Amino acid sequence: MGFFSLMVVLFWLKNLLAYTVDFNLGVESFFQYLILFISPVATTVFLFSAALYVKSPKKAYITLLIISSLTTLLLFSNVIYYREFTDFITVNTMLGAGKVASGLGESAIRMFRPYDLLYWADIVVVIFLLATKKIKIDERPIPARSAFAVTSFSILLFSANLTLAETDRPELLKRTFSRNHIVKYLGMNVFTVYDGVQTYNATQRRAQASQNDLVDVQKYVKTHYAEPNDDMFGIAKGRNVIYVHLESFQQFLIDYKLKDENGVEHEVTPFLNSLFHSNETFSFDNAFHQVGSGKTSDAETLLENSFFGLSQGPLFTQLGDKNTFQAAPNILGQTQGYTSVAFHGNSGSFWNRNETYKRLGYNYFFDGSYYDVNENNSFQYGLHDKPFLEQSVQYLEHVQQPFYSKFILVSNHYPYAKFKDDNAGFPIANTSDATINGYFATANYLDTAVKEFFDYLKASGLYDNSVIVLYGDHYGISNSRNKSLAELLGKSKEEWNEFDDTAVQRVPVMFHVPGQTKGGVDHTFGGQVDVLPTLLHLLGVDTQPYIQLGQDFFSKDKDQIVAFRNGTIVTPKYTILGEAIYDTTTGELIDTPTEEQLAEIADIKEKGNTQLHMSDAITNGDLLRFNTNSGLKPLDPAKFDYKNELDKLLQVEQQKGDKSTSVYSLHNNQSTVDLFKTQTYKEIQEENGVTTQSSATTETSSTTAK
Numbered sequence: 001m002g003f004f005s006l007m008v009v010l011f012w013l014k015n016l017l018a019y020t021v022d023f024n025l026g027v028e029s030f031f032q033y034l035i036l037f038i039s040p041v042a043t044t045v046f047l048f049s050a051a052l053y054v055k056s057p058k059k060a061y062i063t064l065l066i067i068s069s070l071t072t073l074l075l076f077s078n079v080i081y082y083r084e085f086t087d088f089i090t091v092n093t094m095l096g097a098g099k100v101a102s103g104l105g106e107s108a109i110r111m112f113r114p115y116d117l118l119y120w121a122d123i124v125v126v127i128f129l130l131a132t133k134k135i136k137i138d139e140r141p142i143p144a145r146s147a148f149a150v151t152s153f154s155i156l157l158f159s160a161n162l163t164l165a166e167t168d169r170p171e172l173l174k175r176t177f178s179r180n181h182i183v184k185y186l187g188m189n190v191f192t193v194y195d196g197v198q199t200y201n202a203t204q205r206r207a208q209a210s211q212n213d214l215v216d217v218q219k220y221v222k223t224h225y226a227e228p229n230d231d232m233f234g235i236a237k238g239r240n241v242i243y244v245h246l247e248s249f250q251q252f253l254i255d256y257k258l259k260d261e262n263g264v265e266h267e268v269t270p271f272l273n274s275l276f277h278s279n280e281t282f283s284f285d286n287a288f289h290q291v292g293s294g295k296t297s298d299a300e301t302l303l304e305n306s307f308f309g310l311s312q313g314p315l316f317t318q319l320g321d322k323n324t325f326q327a328a329p330n331i332l333g334q335t336q337g338y339t340s341v342a343f344h345g346n347s348g349s350f351w352n353r354n355e356t357y358k359r360l361g362y363n364y365f366f367d368g369s370y371y372d373v374n375e376n377n378s379f380q381y382g383l384h385d386k387p388f389l390e391q392s393v394q395y396l397e398h399v400q401q402p403f404y405s406k407f408i409l410v411s412n413h414y415p416y417a418k419f420k421d422d423n424a425g426f427p428i429a430n431t432s433d434a435t436i437n438g439y440f441a442t443a444n445y446l447d448t449a450v451k452e453f454f455d456y457l458k459a460s461g462l463y464d465n466s467v468i469v470l471y472g473d474h475y476g477i478s479n480s481r482n483k484s485l486a487e488l489l490g491k492s493k494e495e496w497n498e499f500d501d502t503a504v505q506r507v508p509v510m511f512h513v514p515g516q517t518k519g520g521v522d523h524t525f526g527g528q529v530d531v532l533p534t535l536l537h538l539l540g541v542d543t544q545p546y547i548q549l550g551q552d553f554f555s556k557d558k559d560q561i562v563a564f565r566n567g568t569i570v571t572p573k574y575t576i577l578g579e580a581i582y583d584t585t586t587g588e589l590i591d592t593p594t595e596e597q598l599a600e601i602a603d604i605k606e607k608g609n610t611q612l613h614m615s616d617a618i619t620n621g622d623l624l625r626f627n628t629n630s631g632l633k634p635l636d637p638a639k640f641d642y643k644n645e646l647d648k649l650l651q652v653e654q655q656k657g658d659k660s661t662s663v664y665s666l667h668n669n670q671s672t673v674d675l676f677k678t679q680t681y682k683e684i685q686e687e688n689g690v691t692t693q694s695s696a697t698t699e700t701s702s703t704t705a706k
Contacts, residue, residue, distance in 0.1 A: 345383025
């Protein structure tokens with residue numbers, strides 16, 4: 001038992017070395033440090049306890065050394081892999097070990113550090129001490145009852161670890177934001193087991209699926225297809241696509257004014273308001289987010305694939321590195337010659353983007369490693385919006401046109417912390433909930449960041465040749481907080497009900513097409529699943545060859561049935577919440593629906609549930625691998641590599657020479673970075689001659705959801 005305890009302590013110390021020195025796990029509090037400190041113990045004791053059941057003392061010592069060596073190999077392999085890819089080794093990666101080795105290439109040697117000897121020194125020393133009998137083998141066998149007690153203790157310890165983890169990060173194993181989270185809270189061994197289970201389940205579902213399963217999906221897509229509107233089809237043909245991700249942005253923020261403590265009204269998002277009502281923007285005020293537990297990543301799934309995330313857990317982390325996709329970057333790349341690029345000022349492994357994007361077909365991905373990120377310009381979810389957009393243009397200007405791009409903004413993310421620098425100043429709401437109070441200030445910051453980005457697009461010449469899609473990805477204020485929000489939306493806490501919870505799930509969807517004059521606010525009902533077919537039709541791309549579950553917002557055939565991942569369904573006429581039916585226009589509960597209404601509602605439910613069922617069939621069975629009628633060539637993820645992205649862009653520019661279509665080339669090889677101008681909130685207010693206040697009352701002139 002003494003030798004057993006020694007080996008446990010030594011391996012625990014090696015884990016702490018990796019967690020604190022080699023891995024960037026984003027530990028943010030003393031409580032998280034406490035969890036990190038104890039997390040390796042439970043699984044180490046559990047794994048090492050297997051040696052206690054070996055009756056022969058000599059074989060028991062050898063078994064323990066083998067287990068320690070194998071777990072050390074797993075840990076050290078992850079250390080080396082993380083240094084190159086800022087990610088952990090998955091079971092899929094292990095199964096394709098050859099690809100890992102080729103990915104590391106000649107740079108593998110350079111990834112070793114002198115202190116790496118510490119990962120192996122203990123095993124070497126212990127073997128030496130055993131061989132020289134400095135450590136003597138205890139000939140007394142461990143009683144089975146004692147071995148079982150040690151194993152049981154490890155399980156009890158793991159339960160305590162999991163409880164602490166769930167306290168700090170609820171639904172940790174259901175809503176897997178990042179591999180970092182599992183390693184941080186539960187340890188490397190648990191992550192490997194968890195990933196193995198997920199991989200096995202996905203493999204089983206995939207193995208059971210066949211070409212025949214795709215037939216029903218194809219029939220549904222064909223009958224559900226909505227013809228494009230002739231007046232809208234192709235109006236943005238050949239233009240760049242610029243997605244601007246408005247983090248946690250709900251529709252009620254549009255046109256919202258917050259009164260400060262002196263009764264002065266402050267427009268929360270003046271620039272986005274002007275876009276929303278512009279005749280160059282086709283805006284939808286009855287668009288809903290349709291995300292599940294994957295939240296932001298589910299929104300990306302919906303917008304770029306036109307099917308839903310999973311019923312449980314995030315698709316990006318569970319299937320993103322396994323499934324076949326026929327997503328927007330791939331479609332536009334293969335059929336229209338677009339270059340695709342994603343920008344995100346956070347770790348590339350967050351939501352498993354660094355792997356999923358390869359399968360979506362993104363040519364380039366600039367993650368947090370390409371940005372100057374420090375404690376003054378970032379928070380736990382990445383780089384703040386203004387420095388993120390400002391730093392992004394140094395890469396954007398080298399991308400060949402036409403391009404398909406996505407900019408993921410994060411500053412308007414929970415917990416909506418008040419800015420502490422010169423960007424502070426927008427009034428803070430005065431409710432009992434601090435989260436709600438800060439929501440309007442961070443939304444205002446997002447608004448000014450988007451304005452500065454638009455100013456750059458105009459100054460650089462990109463604006464006129466682009467279609468800019470702005471969308472809210474999901475709710476910012478959760479249902480549990482909505483009663484505190486009620487007064488700000490002109491309702492009382494007592495009046496607020498489940499219908500109101502659903503109504504505020506509206507998020508803005510805007511297609512800004514410079515030069516158009518027929519834009520405005522459209523009241524058509526739809527969801528994020530409808531964005532891709534709408535965009536492709538604006539670009540003049542026929543969507544019929546592809547498996548897409550949404551319908552063009554502009555189509556006269558659109559059914560306007562919005563299915564939520566939780567089973568809720570909204571139409572212009574009814575809002576269906578389980579067995580409760582509400583009138584969508586009035587918000588009144590329909591207590592005794594007529595037979596005609598019941599039949600109509602049953603038909604709506606069937607259509608909404610069928611759409612969700614078809615989505616689950618596609619994702620769980622990985623059915624798109626069978627869709628050979630799309631005309632798209634299969635993607636090989638191994639050919640995508642998101643390292644040294646700027647060098648690759650520069651190389652393409654050089655190869656194309658005079659035929660290069662990048663902004664940099666079109667500006668006679670002059671950088672446009674200086675065209676991006678940024679101001680703090682304080683500077684903006686001083687320029688406008690406005691004084692600021694620090695708080696706001698709940699007496700606001702607001703617009704409630706229609």
